[in-house]
Amino acid sequence: MKKWIAFGIALLVFVPFYSCDQEETVAEPYLVVRFQFDPNQVRLNNLGQPAAVPSGHAAQSPTFNTIGAHYLELAQNANTQLGQGLVVYHAPETNAGGATAIDFNQSKIVAEGAVFLKIPLRTLAQGTYEWVRVSLSYQNYRISVRHAGADYAGTLASFVGYNTYITSHAIGNNFFAVDGNRTQGYWAFALNDFPYSSSGQAPAGATTVPNPLAATSPIPAGSCVVTGKFPVALQITGNETRDIELTLSLSNNNSFEWVEVVSDGKFEPAAGETVVDMGLRGLLPTFEK
DSSP: OHHHHHHHHHHHHHHHHHHHHHHHOOOOOEEEEEEEEETTSOOBOTTSOBOOOOTTEEEEOOEEEEEEEEEEEEESSTTOOTTSSEEEEEOOEEOTTSSOEEEGGGOOEEOTTSEEEEEEGGGSOOEEEEEEEEEEEEEEEEEEEEETTEEEEEEEEEEOSSEEEEEEEEETTEEEEEEEEEETTEEEEEESSSSOEEEEEOOTTOSOOOOTTTTTSOOOTTOOEEEEEEEEEEEEOSOOOSOEEEEEEEEOTTOEEEEOSSSSSOOOGGGTOEEEEOOOOOEEEEEEO
């Protein structure tokens, strides 16, 4: 009997310590960043104002496969200059091609809804942030192309970063050897089911980069720093016990734009129609705690 009493006392002493250890094992909270695409989101111009497709041009809302970004910043207010907010992420760059450029080989590229970044909240400065700035670098999406009266599905790789060093890249079985820097607007295209591919360069300065803060916090020409405001300001207090899930909703509302030769709303490269704008058309950031 004494042995059983002693065992019971030992068990009672052990259980509280075990419970305490369990309670203290709390998962570390993170800032988790994901992208989504919305063809119904407002189509904006460089100043963040609603914009229609210009006369003489046509456009379509592409179906995104993947997206890449090389910079993410949380800005405290409309007067926070680029680089003076909380820089959450800055991807690797290189001088291998001469001038400083995004290193495409080290770029992080993800599908819609996949985790792009996961950063411990303890490493981020406490504060209240009203705006998000994200520098987009790479887009890969499906578009429709017309040739000889028939429509075909194709995939476009669009490099919209300020400058990108590319050794080579691929669309399906189509390989594109570059071995150098390409400025904003370089693109490559391949038909999905036929052996055809091409590449080219959109005009300098033609890529739309919506920045509603252009009057108070401008961005450098040729960059792709898209700016968007939280519906409610994001507060990082340092006392978070759960993840902050940040969703960057990008407008692909008629974001692939070309100069029309045949006025039918179809992209027809063989008719001389040329890509003029591949910029995403707005950023709406939201979060959940």
